[in-house]
Amino acid sequence: MIEFETVSKTYPGHPAAVADFSLVVPSHTTVVLVGSSGSGKSTLLRTVNRMVEPTSGRVLIDGEDVRDRDPVALRRSIGYVLQHGGLLPHRSVIDNIATVPVLNGVPKRRARTAAGELLERVGLDPKVGSRYPGQLSGGQQQRVGVARALAADPDILLMDEPFGAVDPIMRRELQEELLRLQADLRKTIVFVTHDIDEAFLLGDEVVVLREGGVIAQRGTPAEILGAPADDFVRDFVGADRAERELHTTEVDGRTIAVDATGRPVGVLAS
Numbered sequence: 001m002i003e004f005e006t007v008s009k010t011y012p013g014h015p016a017a018v019a020d021f022s023l024v025v026p027s028h029t030t031v032v033l034v035g036s037s038g039s040g041k042s043t044l045l046r047t048v049n050r051m052v053e054p055t056s057g058r059v060l061i062d063g064e065d066v067r068d069r070d071p072v073a074l075r076r077s078i079g080y081v082l083q084h085g086g087l088l089p090h091r092s093v094i095d096n097i098a099t100v101p102v103l104n105g106v107p108k109r110r111a112r113t114a115a116g117e118l119l120e121r122v123g124l125d126p127k128v129g130s131r132y133p134g135q136l137s138g139g140q141q142q143r144v145g146v147a148r149a150l151a152a153d154p155d156i157l158l159m160d161e162p163f164g165a166v167d168p169i170m171r172r173e174l175q176e177e178l179l180r181l182q183a184d185l186r187k188t189i190v191f192v193t194h195d196i197d198e199a200f201l202l203g204d205e206v207v208v209l210r211e212g213g214v215i216a217q218r219g220t221p222a223e224i225l226g227a228p229a230d231d232f233v234r235d236f237v238g239a240d241r242a243e244r245e246l247h248t249t250e251v252d253g254r255t256i257a258v259d260a261t262g263r264p265v266g267v268l269a270s
C-alpha cells in the first residue's frame, strides 16, 4: 500500500507543483493519475521513489516513511517505467533487464536467464535479447522497459506516460499486455497519463488532477464517467462527447450499440 499524506512540492521560484495531496493506493491495484500537462503527476509519482523529496507531507509504503529508506535501495526495490524507456544504449537488451538483479547480488547467469523469460512474458521474442535498444522499435523498447521494471520482482510499479510515445495501435497492444500482466502479477501500480481513455482502460481507480496536484475527482472509471464531479471533470473526461453517447439499434435480431454519429461500436450480449 502506498499512502500520500498531505504531500506538497514547491520548486524554488515557482508556484506549488503539488499542494496537500492525500491518497491511498491499495496493494495489488492500479491507480491512474490523469491530468493535463503540468498538473503535478510526475512530481507525485517521483515522491514514491524519492526522486523528488516533498517540501512537506510524507509518503508511506506499507506504513513506512520512504524518507527512512536508503534512496538507492528504495529505487532498486520499485519498478519504474518512463516514456522513452530509459534503456542504457550501450548494453544489450538482456543486460538492460538484468542490471538491477545483478546489482542486488543475483549471479549474472541466473539474472540473464530470468531476463530472457521476462522478454517472453512481455510478448517479445527472446532473440531480441542480444540486440541493443537502438535496434528496436519504440513499442519493443517500451516492452523491454516494462520487463526491466519487473526484473527485481518489485511490489510496486511506477509508470510515467510509458506508452505516450508510440503509435495508437502499438499503444493499444501495450495497454492490453499490461492488463494481462497485471491480472497475473497483481502489482501495486501507479500509472501517470494525460489520456483519459488510457486511464479508464487501465485504472481500478482513476484520480483526475487539476493544476497544482489538486484532486478534481477520484473513483472507478464508471463512477467518474457516470457522475463527473463538476464541469472541469466533465470536460476532461468528455462525458458529453458524442462518441461516448451510445444508443442501441436492432439489426437482424441482434442489438447493436452505435455512437452518436451512427458508427457501430459493438454488439450487446444477450
Ligand SMILES: Nc1ncnc2c1ncn2[C@@H]1O[C@H](COP(=O)(O)OP(=O)(O)OP(=O)(O)O)[C@@H](O)[C@H]1O
Pocket (backbone or CB within 6 Å): 011, 012, 014, 017, 035, 036, 037, 038, 039, 040, 041, 042, 043, 044, 194
Ligand atoms: N525540476 C523542476 N524545477 C522547477 N519546476 C518544475 C520541476 N519539475 C516540475 N516543475 C514544475 O512543476 C509543475 C508540475 O510538473 P510535473 O512534471 O509534475 O507535471 P505533469 O503533470 O507530470 O506534467 P507533464 O504531463 O507535462 O509531464 C509544472 O508547472 C512544472 O513546470
